[in-house]
Amino acid sequence: MREELNAMLPHELKDFMQSNGIAGFRGAQLFTHFHKHQNQSIDSVKGFSASLVEELRQLEAPIGQAEILERIQSPSGDTIKYGIRLTDGQMVEAISMIYKSHNTLCLSTQVGCRMGCAFCASTKNGLARNITAGEIVSQFYAAERDLGTPIQNIVLMGIGEPFDNYDEVMRALELLHDPQGRGMSYRNMTISTCGIVPGILRLAKENKPMNLAISLHATSDEERKKIMPIANTYSIREIVQACDTYFEETGRRVTYEYTVIPGVNNKSSDVDHLKQIFSGRNAHINLIAYHPIKEYEKSHPNEEQLHAFQKALEKKGLTATVRRSMGLGEDGACGQLRAKMNRKGEEA
Numbered sequence: 001m002r003e004e005l006n007a008m009l010p011h012e013l014k015d016f017m018q019s020n021g022i023a024g025f026r027g028a029q030l031f032t033h034f035h036k037h038q039n040q041s042i043d044s045v046k047g048f049s050a051s052l053v054e055e056l057r058q059l060e061a062p063i064g065q066a067e068i069l070e071r072i073q074s075p076s077g078d079t080i081k082y083g084i085r086l087t088d089g090q091m092v093e094a095i096s097m098i099y100k101s102h103n104t105l106c107l108s109t110q111v112g113c114r115m116g117c118a119f120c121a122s123t124k125n126g127l128a129r130n131i132t133a134g135e136i137v138s139q140f141y142a143a144e145r146d147l148g149t150p151i152q153n154i155v156l157m158g159i160g161e162p163f164d165n166y167d168e169v170m171r172a173l174e175l176l177h178d179p180q181g182r183g184m185s186y187r188n189m190t191i192s193t194c195g196i197v198p199g200i201l202r203l204a205k206e207n208k209p210m211n212l213a214i215s216l217h218a219t220s221d222e223e224r225k226k227i228m229p230i231a232n233t234y235s236i237r238e239i240v241q242a243c244d245t246y247f248e249e250t251g252r253r254v255t256y257e258y259t260v261i262p263g264v265n266n267k268s269s270d271v272d273h274l275k276q277i278f279s280g281r282n283a284h285i286n287l288i289a290y291h292p293i294k295e296y297e298k299s300h301p302n303e304e305q306l307h308a309f310q311k312a313l314e315k316k317g318l319t320a321t322v323r324r325s326m327g328l329g330e331d332g333a334c335g336q337l338r339a340k341m342n343r344k345g346e347e348a
């Protein structure tokens with residue numbers, strides 16, 4: 001039995017109610033309260049008497065919380081970055097990306113990260129803790145309430161490595177998928193990993209047709225080891241083979257995220273390596289502009305450099321796109337806003 005009330009599926013809430021002497025159908029009402037009406041408290045629950053609410057409160061079951069404390073909007077208005085406070089006061093980030101046809105939300109799955117990627121601000125102080133399923137869904141609901149319009153897609157590309165918090169992440173996605181709540185299709189969910197092979201293979205067996213994205217960022221194991229410690233554990237070959245399995249099991253094409261760092265990974269030899277890795281594979285390469293952080297002082301690629309690399313890949317017969325710029329300036333890099341808010345907290 002799970003502890004957080006807003007991390008229980010309908011049948012678990014039913015069991016929870018019954019085991020506490022409350023009618024089982026109240027479980028479905030409570031699930032709707034959390035996941036359709038997007039509440040984070042039980043101060044009042046539609047259909048519950050005040051005495052029933054009090055009875056529930058007496059059980060002291062926790063509810064995963066996420067509250068937006070800071071909101072930074074890009075000048076064009078189509079990207080909003082949120083600083084979000086979790087149940088125990090820890091800070092994380094989420095980003096809404098507003099497109100003409102849909103909205104996408106990028107969510108965090110851990111407070112900090114222990115993967116140690118050189119270019120990433122989120123990992124600089126290591127991992128503080130995992131984010132619970134109740135907190136992950138609450139991030140989503142908080143952002144959706146803020147936007148005032150539905151969010152169609154989720155990408156787990158914020159702070160943390162989702163496969164390092166596999167069970168809570170999967171639970172959160174099940175909650176968002178449940179037809180009695182938000183009813184989001186698994187096809188609109190993307191999990192992004194730095195390349196944890198057992199996680200990829202486990203997800204392939206889940207029978208949940210989610211999208212998988214791999215943070216690749218280098219084209220040889222030697223270069224990858226310089227910027228991503230996980231490369232010491234899993235080679236590019238092992239990762240790509242696991243992705244082949246994922247594609248065979250789910251029919252979902254895998255996306256490879258590639259942060260373009262000028263002079264580091266946009267050389268013509270990188271184009272050749274990518275050709276070797278992906279030719280004959282149904283893969284999509286998504287190019288992302290590197291956002292400088294002070295611990296890794298490389299330059300930010302300009303549009304010309306990004307598109308030149310994209311064209312070079314296309315010339316080799318590979319499918320590559322350039323991700324839209326966030327337009328968030330110095331707070332754009334993942335983990336920057338959290339670091340800034342933590343500093344503010346320390347100074348206060």
Ligand code: SF4
Pocket residue numbers: 113114115116117120121122123158159160161194215
């Ligand atoms: S890029 Fe992702 S996996 Fe790597 S340290 Fe940052 S949050 Fe962790």
